[in-house]
Amino acid sequence: MDSVLEGLYEIIKQRKDNPEEGSYTSYLFNKGLDKILKKVGEESTEVIIASKNADSKETVLEICDLAYHILVMMAEQGISLDEVKKELEVRRNKTGNLKSERKAVENL
Numbered sequence: 001m002d003s004v005l006e007g008l009y010e011i012i013k014q015r016k017d018n019p020e021e022g023s024y025t026s027y028l029f030n031k032g033l034d035k036i037l038k039k040v041g042e043e044s045t046e047v048i049i050a051s052k053n054a055d056s057k058e059t060v061l062e063i064c065d066l067a068y069h070i071l072v073m074m075a076e077q078g079i080s081l082d083e084v085k086k087e088l089e090v091r092r093n094k095t096g097n098l099k100s101e102r103k104a105v106e107n108l
């Protein structure tokens with residue numbers, strides 16, 4: 001799973017650096033952040049609807065669409081996968097309210 005995400009993120013970053021004709025990813029970067037964020041919002045809603053309908057196959061497809069668009073957003077904002085993984089790692093063995101942890105990270 002990890003390497004699949006890494007691989008996809010690398011391709012997405014390549015599309016940002018070297019746009020390709022006919023590439024949906026290049027089209028998104030060309031449209032800019034607002035378009036990318038709109039897609040993240042739409043895909044989030046689609047995950048919720050599919051899940052609410054208890055349609056697990058459709059939910060998986062929508063999760064993949066959402067994950068892809070989040071990676072595009074991350075690339076647009078210069079956020080690395082490592083940053084997200086590090087934060088998840090910090091949280092992994094914690095329980096309870098993580099808000100105080102978040103403040104600590106913000107203050108780094």
Ligand SMILES: N=c1c2ncn([C@@H]3O[C@H](COP(=O)(O)OP(=O)(O)OP(=O)(O)O)[C@@H](O)[C@H]3O)c2ncn1[C@@H]1O[C@H](COP(=O)(O)O)[C@@H](O)[C@H]1O
Pocket residue numbers: 008011012015020022023024025026042064065068
């Ligand atoms: N994983 C994905 C991926 N997931 C979803 N999508 C696209 O996301 C879009 C979501 O569908 P929608 O109906 O919501 O959007 P749409 O109507 O096509 O587009 P809008 O008019 O809303 O912008 C579809 O066009 C999908 O093809 C993806 N497009 C590309 N990838 C991967 O990204 C990499 C780069 O691919 P290119 O973008 O083709 O260069 C490759 O590894 C691809 O497999």
